[in-house]
Amino acid sequence: MxxxxxxxxxxxxxxGKVAGVSLELLGKGRELAQVLGVPxxxxxxxxxxxxxADVLFAHGADIVYLAEDPRLARYTTLPFxxxxxxxxxxxxxxxxxxxxxxxxxxxxxxxxxxxxAGLTADCTDLQIGSYESGGRLxxxxxxxxxxxxxxxxxxxIVSPDVLPQMATVRxxxxxxxxxxxxxxxxxIQVPVHLDREPEAVTLIERxxxxxxxxxxxxxxxxxxxxxxxxxxxxxxxxxxxALLNGQVGGSRAAVDAGFVHADHQVGQTxxxxxxxxxxxxxxxGAVQHRAGMEESGKILAINIDPEAPIFGIAxxxxxxxxxxxxxxxxxxxxxxx
Amino acid sequence: xxxRMIVLAKQVPDTxxxxxxxxxxxxxxxxxALAAIFNPEDLNALEMGLELRERYGGEVIVISMxxxxxxxxxxxxxxxxxxxxxxxxxxxxxxxxxxxxSYTLAQAITRHLSPYHLVLCGRQAIDGDTAQVGPQTxxxxxxxxxxxxxxxxEFDGAKFRIRRDLGxxxxxxxxxxxxxxxxxxxxxxxxWPNARLVLKYRRARCAFQIEGEAQRxxxxxxxxxxxxxxxxxxxxxxxxxDIDADLxxxxxxxxxxxxxxxxxxxxxGLDLKLFSPHDAGVRDLVAQLVEERTFG
Numbered sequence: 318m319x320x321x322x323x324x325x326x327x328x329x330x331x332x333g334k335v336a337g338v339s340l341e342l343l344g345k346g347r348e349l350a351q352v353l354g355v356p357x358x359x360x361x362x363x364x365x366x367x368x369x370a371d372v373l374f375a376h377g378a379d380i381v382y383l384a385e386d387p388r389l390a391r392y393t394t395l396p397f398x399x400x401x402x403x404x405x406x407x408x409x410x411x412x413x414x415x416x417x418x419x420x421x422x423x424x425x426x427x428x429x430x431x432x433x434a435g436l437t438a439d440c441t442d443l444q445i446g447s448y449e450s451g452g453r454l455x456x457x458x459x460x461x462x463x464x465x466x467x468x469x470x471x472x473x474i475v476s477p478d479v480l481p482q483m484a485t486v487r488x489x490x491x492x493x494x495x496x497x498x499x500x501x502x503x504x505i506q507v508p509v510h511l512d513r514e515p516e517a518v519t520l521i522e523r524x525x526x527x528x529x530x531x532x533x534x535x536x537x538x539x540x541x542x543x544x545x546x547x548x549x550x551x552x553x554x555x556x557x558x559a560l561l562n563g564q565v566g567g568s569r570a571a572v573d574a575g576f577v578h579a580d581h582q583v584g585q586t587x588x589x590x591x592x593x594x595x596x597x598x599x600x601x602g603a604v605q606h607r608a609g610m611e612e613s614g615k616i617l618a619i620n621i622d623p624e625a626p627i628f629g630i631a632x633x634x635x636x637x638x639x640x641x642x643x644x645x646x647x648x649x650x651x652x653x654x
Numbered sequence: 655x656x657x658r659m660i661v662l663a664k665q666v667p668d669t670x671x672x673x674x675x676x677x678x679x680x681x682x683x684x685x686x687a688l689a690a691i692f693n694p695e696d697l698n699a700l701e702m703g704l705e706l707r708e709r710y711g712g713e714v715i716v717i718s719m720x721x722x723x724x725x726x727x728x729x730x731x732x733x734x735x736x737x738x739x740x741x742x743x744x745x746x747x748x749x750x751x752x753x754x755x756s757y758t759l760a761q762a763i764t765r766h767l768s769p770y771h772l773v774l775c776g777r778q779a780i781d782g783d784t785a786q787v788g789p790q791t792x793x794x795x796x797x798x799x800x801x802x803x804x805x806x807x808e809f810d811g812a813k814f815r816i817r818r819d820l821g822x823x824x825x826x827x828x829x830x831x832x833x834x835x836x837x838x839x840x841x842x843x844x845x846w847p848n849a850r851l852v853l854k855y856r857r858a859r860c861a862f863q864i865e866g867e868a869q870r871x872x873x874x875x876x877x878x879x880x881x882x883x884x885x886x887x888x889x890x891x892x893x894x895x896d897i898d899a900d901l902x903x904x905x906x907x908x909x910x911x912x913x914x915x916x917x918x919x920x921x922x923g924l925d926l927k928l929f930s931p932h933d934a935g936v937r938d939l940v941a942q943l944v945e946e947r948t949f950g
Binding site: 394395398419420422423425426427429430431433434435436437438439448450460461464465466467468469470471472473474475476477478479517518519520521522523524525526527528537561585593594604614615617628629631632633634635636637638641642645646648649650652 | 667669751752753756780781782783784785786787788789790792793794798799800801802815820821822823824825826827828829830833909910911912913914915916917918919925926927928929930931932933935936937939940942943948949
C-alpha cells in the first residue's frame with residue numbers, strides 16, 4: 318500500500334458511545350473512499366474502548382486504529398493532540414475528518430498546527446474534485462464546502478499541496494449509514510507514547526446535562542421566533558408541537574429573548590435539522606436560521622411580514638399574526654386529527 | 655501578582671447586521687458594503703482581560719493582524735482601557751489562512767511580548783466562524799489552551815480556575831500560566847469606550863497614517879512620531895521583518911488552504927402556496943397537509 322492513501326475519521330466518544338457525528342462521517346467517508354479507491358479508517362483514542370471498534374466496522378470502516386491508555390480515558394487537549402499528531406505522522410493518511418463538536422474544534426486545530434496541515438472548519442459538504450492554480454491541475458482533492466460570512470456565502474476550500482487534508486464537519490448534515498452487524502475489518506492497536514508529566518489542565522468539576530430535545534431525528538418540528546412576542550405566547554408552539562407529536566425548535570432571537578432554551582435552537586449556531594415538516598412561526602428567516610432548516614421536506618411559514626425571507630424558502634405560507642393564526646391551526650387540527 | 659495579558663483581536667465585516675442596503679438586486683450580499691467592526695467575541699476577551707487587571711493588576715496588550723484600517727479597532731481597544739495596542743500589518747500577511755495567521759501572531763508574541771501569563775481571544779470570528787486561530791496559536795506558543803471559557807477566571811497566584819461551557823457539558827478546570835483562553839459571548843458584557851479615553855485617543859495614529867498626518871501638520875515624520883510616542887498616541891505597527899517572520903510561513907505562501915470557489919447564497923425561488931390567516935384558510939391548509947400525508 319502506498320503512503321497517503323487512507324481516509325480517516327476521528328471517532329469521538331460521547332458517554333461511552335461513538336458520537337453520532339462520527340457515524341455520519343463514516344457514511345460520508347465511505348463515499349469518498351469509494352471515489353478515491355482507498356480504505357476508510359476510524360481512529361479511537363480512549364481507554365477500554367475496544368468494543369467501539371466493531372461499531373466503526375459496522376458503519377463502514379475497513380480499518381480501526383485503536384490507541385488505548387489510562388491517560389486517554391477522558392478527553393484532554395494536549396495528550397490527545399500529541400497521540401493523534403504522532404499517529405498521522407507515522408501512517409500518513411490522505412484525509413482526516415473530525416466532527417465540528419466542541420471536542421473536534423478543540424483538537425483538530427491543535428493537530429493541524431502541529432502538522433502544519435490545512436484545516437477547514439465546520440464543513441457542510443465534502444466532495445472529491447480537481448483544483449487548478451498557476452497553470453497546475455490538482456486532481457482527486459478533497460473539496461471542503463462550508464458557509465461563511467454569516468451564511469451569506471458558500472466557500473469551497475482545498476488544501477492542494479499539503480497532506481493530510483483535514484476538515485471538521487457540522488453535526489447533523491450527513492446521514493448515518495445503515496450499520497451492517499458483524500461486518501469485519503482490520504483492528505490495529507497503536508502504542509501510546511506519553512511522557513510522565515502531569516497534565517497541564519486539571520479537571521475540577523464536570524456537569525453534563527442530558528439533551529433536552531433531539532431535533533435531528535424529529536419528523537415534525539414546530540419552531541418559534543422573536544415574533545412570538547413572549548415566553549407565554551411560546552407555549553402555543555409547545556401545544557402545537559405536542560398535538561403533532563413533533564418537537565419544539567426556536568430561532569436564535571427566540572433563544573436570546575429567553576422564550577426557549579438554547580438546546581432547541583435551529584440554525585447555523587444551533588442544530589441543523591431536516592424534518593418532514595418544519596413549521597416556522599414568527600421567524601423572519603435570517604440566513605443563519607435558514608442554513609439550519611432549509612432542507613426540510615415541507616416548510617410552512619407563518620409571519621406577519623409578507624416580505625420576511627422565510628417565505629422565500631417556504632412551500633406553504635400564511636401572512637398573519639402568529640398569536641392568532643397558531644391558535645386557529647391548533648383548533649383546526651383538533652378537528653381533523 | 656500582576657498579570658501580563660495579550661488579547662488577540664480581529665476586525666471583521668459585520669455579517670450579523672445585514673440590512674437591505676448591503677444586499678445587491680439579485681438578493682446576494684455586497685460584501686464590500688458591510689461595516690468593519692471589532693469581532694464581538696474578541697470584545698469579550700478584551701473585557702475579560704480588563705476585569706482581570708482590575709482584580710489582580712497588570713497590563714492588557716491588544717494585538718491584531720489586519721490591513722491598516724484595523725488601527726481603528728485598536729483605537730477602540732485603547733478607548734475601552736487597553737494599555738497598549740499593536741497592529742501587525744504587512745502586504746505579505748494578506749490572504750493568510752488560520753495556520754499562517756496563528757504563526758504570525760505567535761511569532762509577534764514570542765519575539766516581543768514574552769513572558770506573559772494569559773493570551774485571550776474570542777472563541778471565533780463572525781466572518782469565518784472557524785474557531786481555529788486560538789488553538790493553533792496556543793500550539794505555536796507551546797502552551798496549553800482552555801477553549802469556550804464563559805466566565806472571568808479566578809487566579810490564586812499559581813493557577814487559574816476557569817469555567818468552560820461546551821453546550822451539554824460544563825467544566826471547571828485549573829491551569830497554571832501561561833495559557834491561552836478562547837472566550838464565549840456569554841462570559842461578560844463588554845464595557846463601552848470611556849469618554850475621557852475617546853477624547854485622548856481620537857488622535858492616535860498608526861505608522862500608515864503618519865506621513866499624511868505630518869504633511870497636514872507641517873511637521874517632519876520624525877517630529878510627529880516623537881510627539882505621538884511622547885503622548886502615548888502612536889499605535890505600534892509591525893511588519894514581517896519586525897517579528898522575524900519566516901516568509902514561507904506567512905500570507906498566501908504560508909497558507910495550506912486555498913479558496914477554490916465562492917458562491918453567493920440566493921434564496922431558493924419556490925412556488926409558495928399562500929393561505930388566508932382566517933379560519934377557512936387555516937382549515938384548507940390542514941386539509942392539504944393531511945391529504946399529502948405530511949403529518950405522518
